[in-house]
Amino acid sequence: xxxxxxxxTMTILAALFAVLGMALQPAHAQQNCPRGxxxxxxxxxxxxxxxxxxxxxxxxxxxxxxxFAYTPVEDPAVYAKVWDGFLKHMEKVTGKKVQFxxxxxxxxxxxxxxxxxxxxxxxxxxxxxxxxxCAGFVPFTMMARADNSFGYEMEIITHPGSGIAxxxxxxxxxxxxxxxxxxxxxxxxxxxxxxxxKMVAGKDFxxxxxxxxxxxxxxxxxxDYPAASVANSVMxxxxxxxxxxxxxxxxxxxxxxxxxxxxxxxxxLKPELAAKVKExxxxxxxxxxDLKKEFAKSGEAKFIPITYKGHWDVVRKIDAANxxxxxxx
Numbered sequence: 001x002x003x004x005x006x007x008x009t010m011t012i013l014a015a016l017f018a019v020l021g022m023a024l025q026p027a028h029a030q031q032n033c034p035r036g037x038x039x040x041x042x043x044x045x046x047x048x049x050x051x052x053x054x055x056x057x058x059x060x061x062x063x064x065x066x067x068f069a070y071t072p073v074e075d076p077a078v079y080a081k082v083w084d085g086f087l088k089h090m091e092k093v094t095g096k097k098v099q100f101x102x103x104x105x106x107x108x109x110x111x112x113x114x115x116x117x118x119x120x121x122x123x124x125x126x127x128x129x130x131x132x133x134c135a136g137f138v139p140f141t142m143m144a145r146a147d148n149s150f151g152y153e154m155e156i157i158t159h160p161g162s163g164i165a166x167x168x169x170x171x172x173x174x175x176x177x178x179x180x181x182x183x184x185x186x187x188x189x190x191x192x193x194x195x196x197x198k199m200v201a202g203k204d205f206x207x208x209x210x211x212x213x214x215x216x217x218x219x220x221x222x223x224d225y226p227a228a229s230v231a232n233s234v235m236x237x238x239x240x241x242x243x244x245x246x247x248x249x250x251x252x253x254x255x256x257x258x259x260x261x262x263x264x265x266x267x268x269l270k271p272e273l274a275a276k277v278k279e280x281x282x283x284x285x286x287x288x289x290d291l292k293k294e295f296a297k298s299g300e301a302k303f304i305p306i307t308y309k310g311h312w313d314v315v316r317k318i319d320a321a322n323x324x325x326x327x328x329x
Contacts, residue, residue, distance in 0.1 A: 037049075037133050039134050039328045041136070042267065048308070048309050049308055050137075050139070050309075051137075053268065053274070054268055060269070061119070061266065061269050062269075063119065065097045065098070066096045066097070066119045067099050067112075067117065067118050068087060068100055068101060068119070068121065069109055069120075069121045070121075070122045071103075071121075071261055072109065072124075073234075075214070076102030079102075080100045080102060082291055082295075083290075084100070085289050085291065086280075086289070086291050087100060089280060089284050089285075093276055093279050093283065094276040094277060094280060101118065106123075106124065106126075106179050106182065107179075109121060109131075110134065110135055111135075113266055114135040114136075114328070118266070119265060119269060120266075120277055121137065121264065121265075122261045122262070122263045123261065123262055123264075124231075125183035125231075126183030126184070126185070126187050126188075127182070128308065128315065130181055130326060134326060134328035135266075136268065137266065138265055138266070138267050138308075139262035139264035139312075140264050140278055141263045141264070141281050141303045141304060141305055142261060142262050143260060143261070143301075143302070143304075144303070144304040148304060150260060150300075151257035151260055152233035152257065152260050153231075153232050153254045153255050153256070153258070154183070154184035154188045154229060154253075154255040154258065155230055155231075155235065155251045155253060155254050155255070156227060156228070156251070156252050157227065157249050157252070158226060158227045158249075158250050158252055159220050159223055159250065160247070160250055164252065165252065166252055168197060170205050170226075173226050173227065174227070175205050175206070175207060175208070175226075175227050176225040176227065176228035176229070177190075177216075178209065178211060178215070178230070183258060183315055184213075185216065185229060186229070187318050187322055188258070191318050192253075192255065208225060210228070213230045213235070214238065214243075216228035217230055217244055217249070218238075221249060231260075232251075232254070233298040236298045237298050240298075241297070258314065258315065259312060259314075262306065263303070265278075281303045282303060286302055
């Protein structure tokens with residue numbers, strides 16, 4: 001008798017979890033080393049604000065399968081296809097099998113890397129500081145336009161007929177955020193509303209949490225939310241794909257430019273493997289790729305080198321204004 005589809009699926013999942021288990025390494029607190037705001041498991045001897053690779057080679061991770069996760073989106077299946085060609089390129093460069101891991105939330109993505117089950121990832125702008133300080137994430141690149149410019153803006157959007165024409169009109173209404181780890185979906189608008197408009201969530205308006213930027217954009221377009229704070233790069237790609245129409249949305253505020261999703265690896269990857277991961281990003285040919293087809297909708301055309309210390313300075317300042325602490329649980 002042939003095994004049922006469910007049995008085959010469970011067998012595949014069991015094999016994947018076995019591989020993930022092999023990749024899991026115990027975390028050891030580091031003693032007597034500079035670490036700044038990093039968790040006690042990490043050291044930062046060079047002062048770049050990210051975790052150093054372990055000095056003990058026995059703590060390096062060299063898994064047979066590399067697990068990659070892109071920041072949570074409304075339909076992970078769409079992005080599994082978008083990233084497929086890139087991951088095949090990474091397999092050639094690293095000599096490793098690379099598996100796309102669809103995450104459902106920022107918290108799940110952070111926990112996966114913190115627990116050693118995630119090796120390479122794209123963390124959204126607001127999650128980067130938490131990933132760096134709590135999970136040992138080492139961001140080294142992000143997407144940029146052909147002219148090396150980069151970033152996106154936070155926009156507060158509403159729908160036609162909502163009765164909201166400007167930010168103060170949200171007072172007494174509902175504003176949808178995405179999650180508390182998101183920069184444009186929570187941190188930046190919270191700081192902005194408090195400093196510029198003297199409006200605080202729970203007091204001057206009712207906060208709602210959609211979980212993802214896609215959900216917030218769809219929620220406003222379908223009139224489930226009267227207003228939402230979103231990353232306009234996500235919104236632009238959704239409009240370009242025809243998921244929502246431009247005339248379903250009205251922007252009432254646009255922020256300064258922020259760095260976009262930061263890509264990097266777990267601090268304890270074997271250094272030679274980490275170097276190969278970086279090589280894969282910087283040698284990928286965007287032309288004709290599904291990656292370009294999708295991200296060109298928001299202007300991106302290549303990967304550029306970044307530093308967490310420099311490029312995420314504005315995000316850390318927003319966190320400080322919101323009294324955010326990088327306390328690991």
